[in-house]
Amino acid sequence: MFNPFSTLSVPLLDAFVKSGKKYFVRQTFTRGKSLLDEGVKGYFIFTHYSEIGHAQHHLGAIEHDPNRFLYEWDNQEHQQKLIIAAGTPPGYKIYSSVFEKDWQKWLTVHLKDKVKKYIDYRLGWKPGGGETVDFQIYSNYGDLYAKLKLRSQEVRVKLELIENG
Amino acid sequence: MKPVIVLSNNDGCAIARSEEAKEAGIDMGMPFFLIEEIIRQHKVAVFSSNYTLYGDMSSRVMETLGKFCPSIEHYSIDEAFLDFSEMKYEDLYQLGLRIRKTVTQHTGIPVTIGIAPTKTLAKMANRYAKKTKKASGMHYLKDQQLIDEVLEYTKVGDIWGIGKQYEKLLLRNGFKTAFDLTKANDEWIRKNMSVVGQRMINELRGTPCIKWEDEPPPKKGICTSRSFGKLVTSKQHLQEAISNYASTVSLKLRKQHCCAKQMHVFIQTNPFKTDEKQYFRSVDMQLPVATNSANELIQHALRGLDIIFLPGFKYLKAGVIVNDIIPEDQLQIGMFDTVDRDRNKIVMTTLDSVNKSFGRDLLRFAIQGYEKKWKLKASYLSQRYTTNVNELLSIKI
Numbered sequence: 001m002f003n004p005f006s007t008l009s010v011p012l013l014d015a016f017v018k019s020g021k022k023y024f025v026r027q028t029f030t031r032g033k034s035l036l037d038e039g040v041k042g043y044f045i046f047t048h049y050s051e052i053g054h055a056q057h058h059l060g061a062i063e064h065d066p067n068r069f070l071y072e073w074d075n076q077e078h079q080q081k082l083i084i085a086a087g088t089p090p091g092y093k094i095y096s097s098v099f100e101k102d103w104q105k106w107l108t109v110h111l112k113d114k115v116k117k118y119i120d121y122r123l124g125w126k127p128g129g130g131e132t133v134d135f136q137i138y139s140n141y142g143d144l145y146a147k148l149k150l151r152s153q154e155v156r157v158k159l160e161l162i163e164n165g
Numbered sequence: 166m167k168p169v170i171v172l173s174n175n176d177g178c179a180i181a182r183s184e185e186a187k188e189a190g191i192d193m194g195m196p197f198f199l200i201e202e203i204i205r206q207h208k209v210a211v212f213s214s215n216y217t218l219y220g221d222m223s224s225r226v227m228e229t230l231g232k233f234c235p236s237i238e239h240y241s242i243d244e245a246f247l248d249f250s251e252m253k254y255e256d257l258y259q260l261g262l263r264i265r266k267t268v269t270q271h272t273g274i275p276v277t278i279g280i281a282p283t284k285t286l287a288k289m290a291n292r293y294a295k296k297t298k299k300a301s302g303m304h305y306l307k308d309q310q311l312i313d314e315v316l317e318y319t320k321v322g323d324i325w326g327i328g329k330q331y332e333k334l335l336l337r338n339g340f341k342t343a344f345d346l347t348k349a350n351d352e353w354i355r356k357n358m359s360v361v362g363q364r365m366i367n368e369l370r371g372t373p374c375i376k377w378e379d380e381p382p383p384k385k386g387i388c389t390s391r392s393f394g395k396l397v398t399s400k401q402h403l404q405e406a407i408s409n410y411a412s413t414v415s416l417k418l419r420k421q422h423c424c425a426k427q428m429h430v431f432i433q434t435n436p437f438k439t440d441e442k443q444y445f446r447s448v449d450m451q452l453p454v455a456t457n458s459a460n461e462l463i464q465h466a467l468r469g470l471d472i473i474f475l476p477g478f479k480y481l482k483a484g485v486i487v488n489d490i491i492p493e494d495q496l497q498i499g500m501f502d503t504v505d506r507d508r509n510k511i512v513m514t515t516l517d518s519v520n521k522s523f524g525r526d527l528l529r530f531a532i533q534g535y536e537k538k539w540k541l542k543a544s545y546l547s548q549r550y551t552t553n554v555n556e557l558l559s560i561k562i
Contacts, residue, residue, distance in 0.1 A: 053194045060196050061437040122475070141439050152449035153472070156433075161442060 001031045001163060002111050002144070004103035004137060005095040008046050012096055013086040021048035022073035023055035024082060027065050027142045032093050040093055042067070045142045046085065047097040061141045097139045111163065115146070118162045125150050168209040172197060175392045175542045176213055213543035221551045222272060229271045233264050238378050246284055248377060261303040278303040281312070284375045285368035288325040289315050289343065309371075316344035316369065326365050331358060343369055383421045383490070389413040390484025394542035396435065397480045403432060404467060405534040410485040411459065411466035412526075412533060418457035418487065419513060424496055425487035426455040428462070430469030435481035446473040454499045455491055458509040459516070462487070463530055 006012065016024075029045035044067065049055040055070055062068045071078040085094050100106070119125050119133055127133055127150055134149040137159065144159045168185035172178065179186075179195050189207040191200050204211060223242045231237050236248035249257055261278045268276050279290030286306055293315045294304035306312045322332035324343050334357060340346050347369050354362045364374040389410040397403055407430065418425055431447035448469045456462060466485050498506070519528045526533070548556040 053192060056199060057196060057437070060199060061439050064440050140436060143439055145443065152451075154445075154447045155473075156443070156445035158443045161444075 001033070002106065002108070002159065003031050003034075003095075004099045004106060004144070005029075005032070005045060005139070006098050006100050007088065008086050008094045008096040009088070010083070010086045012098070013082060016048045016096075017073055020050045023049040023052050024071040024073070025049070025055050025058045025062075025142070026067065026069040026071065026085075027062050028067045029093075029095055029142065031144060032095055037093070039091060041091040043093045043095075044085075045095040045097060046071075046082075047139070047142050058141050097142060099137070099139070103137070114162050114165060115148075118157075118165050119148065119150075122165065123148070123155060125153070168207055169212070170200075170204075170209055171212050171214060172545065174214060175394065176544055177392070180214070211545045212547050213545040215543075215547050215549065217549050217552050218547065221549075222274060225272045225551070226268055226274055226276065229268050230264065233260065233267075236377070236379065239381065246287065246377075249280070258303075258305045258307070261305060262301065265302050275302065279306075280304070281306040282371045283368040283373045285325050285365060286312060286315070286371065289319050292323065293318060312371065313344060316347060317342050319343040321346060324365070324369070326361070331362075334358075383423060383492075384417075385490060386486060386488045387414050387417045387425070387490070388484060388486040389417075390431075390482060390486070391541055392482045393480070393539040395539070397539045398476075398478070400470075400474055400476070402539050403470060403474060403480060403483060404532060405537070406483050406539050407466050407470050407485060408463045408530060408532040408534075409526075409537075410483065411462040412529065414485050414487050415457050415459040415462045415513075416517070418490070419517065422493045423490045424455035424457045424493055425462075426452055426489035426491065427487065428452060428465050428469065429486040429488065430466050430473065430484070431486075432470070432473055432480050432483045434478050438479075442478055444475060444478045446475070448472050454502050454504070454506075455489075455496055456504075456506075456509075457493065458504075458506075458513055460509065460512070460530065461504065463532060467532070 025047045026044050027047075029043045032043035032045070033040075047055075047058060049058070052072070059068055059070050071082050073079055073082065085092075088094070115135060125133065131150065134147075136147040136149075138145050138147060145156055146159045146162055148155045148157075166183070166185050168189050168191075169183040170179045170186045170191055171181040173180045176197055178197060179191050179193065179200060182191050182193070186207075186209055189209060190203055191209070203209065219242060226243075227237070227239055227245055230245055230247060234247040234249060234252075236251075238246040238248075240246055249255070249260070252260070257280050261280055265276055265278055268274060277291050277295045279287045279292070279294055280303070281287040281290045290304045290306050294302055297318075298304055304315070306315060320342055321327055321335045321340050322329075324346070327335070335346065338353075338357075340349065346366060349366060351363060351366070354366050358365075367374045391406070391410070393406065397406070414425075428450045429447060430450070431445070433445040434441065434443050436443065450465060450469055452461075452465055462485075470483075516528050520526060548558070550556060550558045
């Protein structure tokens with residue numbers, strides 16, 4: 001699966017905290033799995049928030065996830081765990097909800113094909129000569145979404161739907 | 166006193182709470198499902214939003230206020246400015262107390278009053294009264310000493326018109342209170358906060374700079390969108406909902422004597438149900454001729470829905486937004502327009518007058534339906550005591 005998310009690192013965590021993002025929601029992140037991985041026990045993604053209410057909303061939206069957890073930077077115990085998570089602990093792959101700078105380069109021909117098929121068959125869009133469909137990705141509650149725009153129309157779907165389509 | 170909270174549309178989150186509810190641990194915007202335990206434990210009284218009741222009570226309060234002063238600006242549903250500048254010989258403090266007493270007597274709604282030379286200072290005086298003068302519920306900034314006291318009390322982030330970004334900028338530059346800000350260099354203010362900031366500083370210094378708006382300015386865009394009470398999968402229910410929203414939008418347009426040239430229709434699934442398939446789609450449409458007729462707007466909205474609807478999803482929300490709004494009397498007719506607009510106008514006038522006399526939506530288009538299975542969830546709705554004859558308050562004597 002396409003995974004444009006950055007690995008959580010200490011400098012990234014520092015940057016979040018400095019910009020007032022003190023709440024972190026942890027959840028399972030299956031998109032992080034790779035066939036080449038060996039001995040990985042868990043895949044997680046941490047989403048940062050500056051308001052606790054937003055973090056709680058996120059937590060409520062993933063109630064089916066047994067690994068969900070809300071870390072608060074001002075809680076010493078949580079802070080220690082966040083620092084450990086940012087230090088790439090062995091046996092775990094931990095991501096943050098920000099994209100790698102050059103995520104476009106990671107789009108495979110296979111995925112581009114899937115997107116094209118979705119546009120053609122599912123949406124029925126027929127771009128005219130010189131027109132292009134604008135393709136963007138964004139993250140919502142730790143999940144990856146695609147945003148497609150053509151002329152006056154806009155569609156947002158989970159990328160998974162396109163990948164499995 | 167019993168703790169009380171009011172829920173948002175569809176009973177989603179707590180959007181208003183009493184002091185007692187705050188003490189019980191209910192934060193603003195907390196999702197209902199997260200506070201159910203606290204509600205049970207503290208026996209919190211829960212109410213769904215009742216906009217009909219609020220709208221009516223608001224107009225009663227405004228009507229009472231209007232009796233004291235002909236120049237009134239309805240700033241929001243629960244705020245108004247009264248212009249006392251012509252009342253030079255009136256004891257404004259006593260007048261304020263009288264207004265407060267009368268509003269409570271007429272409506273049972275307690276109000277707080279701030280009197281000052283400018284709108285910004287009046288807002289500040291009002292806040293000061295709310296925080297420190299609970300008994301009298303009013304504060305009059307009669308002289309500079311009283312103004313300075315309130316300016317020193319008010320932190321920059323609490324000034325009307327200062328958002329989070331400006332608050333950070335001001336704190337970074339050593340301005341902690343409104344009083345500090347009155348001493349700021351004008352050039353610095355203009356450079357960092359534009360002319361809007363300069364206007365605000367002048368208001369804090371006692372020079373009125375925010376213009377008086379007797380009439381609310383016409384809206385530039387009108388939106389009607391709602392979350393459904395339960396997830397909708399059938400296209401027929403979506404058509405019903407979209408038709409109702411388009412009809413509401415058309416009524417709002419006619420009320421402000423305007424027509425719209427552009428329409429945006431959208432549908433979306435529930436973004437909080439992360440384990441379900443997600444889909445959001447919208448379409449913008451340029452209308453051939455600007456209109457405010459419900460039949461035309463419904464037709465366009467349904468055409469939009471045909472474009473964006475995909476089966477197989479559980480939809481939570483839909484909406485209709487109109488933009489590019491122009492006054493009714495500046496309508497440009499299309500050369501190839503075949504719609505009988507004079508006839509439409511008569512139909513709409515008749516429809517509005519019937520609905521005004523006999524109840525909203527009594528007369529409607531068939532596509533709008535009657536069942537409204539998708540209707541908003543409001544399980545804790547209080548009665549519409551003042552607007553529905555079947556729900557009048559009864560008292561035992």
